[in-house]
Amino acid sequence: MTVEEAPVSLQDAPGRRLTMIEAINEALDIMLTRDPDVVILGEDVGYFGGVFRATAGLQKKHGKNRVFDTPISEGGIIGVAVGMGAYGLRPVPEIQFADYIYPGLDQLVSEAARLRYRSAGEFIAPMTVRSPFGGGIFGGQTHSQSPEALFTHVAGLKTVVPSTPNDAKGLLIAAIEDNDPVIFFEPKRIYNGPFEGYYDRPVTPWAEHPDSLVPAGYYATPLGKARVVREGEAVTVLAYGTMVHVAGAVCREKGVDAELIDLRTLVPLDLETVQKSVEKTGKCLIVHEATRTSGFGAELSALVQERCFWHLEAPIERVTGFDTPYPHSLEWAYFPGPVRIGEALDRLLGH
Structure with a gap:
């Protein structure tokens, strides 16, 4: 049962300057608190808090049954999440880099995206697959790809790409609440600031950027x-x-x-x-x-x-x-x- 809470007004709510990582962490924390069916799973998301620290502190606060590590098996992570969704949970699996998502592609395309249709609405897959994507951190060929077009081609999947901390929080909450599978790609180049030019140009910190003002509490930005x-x-x-x-x-x-x-x-x-x-x-x-x-x-x-x-x-x-x-x-x-x-x-x- 979801904990009822009045949504904040984005016009009136006091805001804090957050990075995109902090906004994502806050969204996950809010949804874990509001809905006992939300679980987070993936490689290093538990004790370590994720390679980019997006899940930092969540296992300690919400327990190992709600935020837990998995083996290095993207097909297994996605497959388990599909089963969890069909069972009634709202899993939020993390794929550590978008480049690693391909072993789980069959589970996404053949199972998650089609589950509602093939079961005539009896089952759904309300899962949100989070993954850092894109380049800009000198991660090389296996840590920098932008595969969003593969998923926009698949009927039954929704694809979301935020560009600001404010939207990262609101869109992630909306994605978790959605009853269909959502691919939530996070541009890691702007995790900590909106990099605007080449690598030798100064970064504008999110603390100085107008779009980093993030209201406290629950709010959802419509997909x-x-x-x-x-x-x-x-x-x-x-x-x-x-x-x-x-x-x-x-x-x-x-x-x-x-x-x-x-x-x-x-x-x-x-x-x-x-x-x-x-x-x-x-x-x-x-x-x-x-x-x-x-x-x-x-x-x-x-x-x-x-x-x-x-x-x-x-x-x-x-x-x-x-x-x-x-x-x-x-x-x-x-x-x-x-x-x-x-x-x-x-x-x-x-x-």
């Missing part, structure tokens, strides 16, 4: 609703995760009157907000870190083309990672950065 980071008239910029901060910094530096939209959830997608913006600006730039071919930007481009064709004043631009294996030593050239994003904006605006 399927994008956030308009800044309004503008010249061009619509679509991004999520780390790229929201990178693209925003480029627009500020170049003085572009861009409307920047943080998608927040890729599935379900807030197509209404996207369409309204592109119809207003007539131009669209899509930015994501993952490889270009069959990346989520391709789906966005197709949707914008279908919905906004008669409003477009220029071809849709995409700035993405390259179609190569993840390049460890050249990762900062691989990422969409100020130069490539700036060039795309110049093409769109005819500069």
Whole structure:
């Protein structure tokens, strides 16, 4: 039985400056307290508190039956979570890095995503798979991938990517409460601050960033609703995760009157907000870190083309990672950065 608690008002509640890691930890703590059916499992999530410390202190507070370590078996972690969900629990498995999720892909695609449909609604899989993803920490080929497009392709899965501490907490709570399986990708490059440029540029600490103000207590940010980071008239910029901060910094530096939209959830997608913006600006730039071919930007481009064709004043631009294996030593050239994003904006605006 869930503990009833009045939700906080995001307008009136006192807030604290938190990092994304701290906001995620707080969301997990709140849900463990509110709902005895919530459990956390994964490699090193218990005593150690997770490789990035997202679950620090939770086992000590809530006990080893609620927060517990597992063997190094991603297929086993996901498979157990599917069974837990069907039984009535709300598991939150952590996959230590998104690169490790592939051994559990069959359990996600063939079991979790289809359970509600194949059982005619008799069983559900209310599980939230948390995983750090993306590059920026010099983690190499096996700690830096961005596989979000694989999961957006699977009917029955929801895919969420926060870009701020405020949203990380609210979206994670909403994901845990959702009755369908959610893939919750956490951009580890901005765990401790919104890195905006290249590695040799200063990081703006979350303690100085307006989007790090996180209300205390329980609140849920609805899945399927994008956030308009800044309004503008010249061009619509679509991004999520780390790229929201990178693209925003480029627009500020170049003085572009861009409307920047943080998608927040890729599935379900807030197509209404996207369409309204592109119809207003007539131009669209899509930015994501993952490889270009069959990346989520391709789906966005197709949707914008279908919905906004008669409003477009220029071809849709995409700035993405390259179609190569993840390049460890050249990762900062691989990422969409100020130069490539700036060039795309110049093409769109005819500069």
